[in-house]
Amino acid sequence: MGLRSGERNALPNKGSVRGYQVIDAAKSKVEKLCPAVVTCADILTVAARDASEMVGGPSWSVKLGRRDSITAGLVLAETSLPSFKAPLDSPISTFKDNGFNARDMVALSGAHTIGQAQCFLFRDRIYSNGSDIDAGFASTRRRRCPINNGNGNLAPLDLVTPNSFDYNYFKNLIQKKGLLESDQVLYNGGSTDSIVSEYSNNPSKFKSDFAAAMVKMSEIRPLTGEAGVIRRICGAIS
Structure with missing residues (x-):
């Protein structure tokens, strides 16, 4: 809107x-x-x-x-x-509240194979020197995300193939190259590691699960019948 x-x-x-x-x-x-x-x-x-x-x-x-x-x-x-900094149990709980399981959540997270994020969303991660981020990847991302400015500078969520819908997002996670903390947490010794591994080796399974989860998401509490309105302009209530 x-x-x-x-x-x-x-x-x-x-x-x-x-x-x-x-x-x-x-x-x-x-x-x-x-x-x-x-x-x-x-x-x-x-x-x-x-x-x-x-x-x-x-x-x-x-x-x-x-x-x-x-x-x-x-x-x-x-x-x-x-949240982009949420621990794994938080998104799992959020998705569960809306009828999704952990596999749905990981599949939908794969949408980050496309798109960009602003510097302020991943700055803490790339300057953390943490064990959950590849040092070379962090160094590359710092070039466009200075520690004290550039909040709105953009970086691709998938550095390898940023304009293609593929499974490199999951390969990146296994290599500790997830841009956001909420990405990398999907593969960091937790309950969703096995799903990430599966998708990194089976792009067809990822795509089929993603499609099924998108259908599921499109059916979350829709307004139908006489509920709601038909807007004339999408950016305004009309």
Whole structure:
């Protein structure tokens, strides 16, 4: 949402999540053809599926018929999205509360095969000299993330193939090259190590599990029937 109280301004999203103009353009074209019929929620669902396929990821069937919310969700996004510094049990619990198991969580985390993160989100990790980060990787990331400035500088979540949907994200974790703490915690001697290892050796399994988890996520408490509205503009309640 374009409102100051919208999800795009939540700390985990602000300055990192992009592409809103693509959704707005799609909505504008759809409105000209079928006014007040197709919701922004459905457009987002289809766009996520198509974006995955465009960069080499899986495709999946999506159910349509969602309605748009009449409220903004900044507070909900900041309290519900797992922290970039959270220990493993925290995201596992958060996902479980929404009907996901640990495998779903790891598969969905694989979306970090694409995208970038801001310096302030990983600065502590690359300057920690910790045992859970590859020294060479940390040194490379420091070039774009000085210790005292550059908060908004961006770095790819997957340094190897940042523009392709593949399984290098999981290979990176095994090599201690996860950019965010919340990435690396998936492979750091905990209960999800075996899932990361499996996906690093079986890209087909990762892609099929990712697709299934995306379908599952698209069905979390959808507004249907007379609930909600059909927005005319996705960035505003209308």
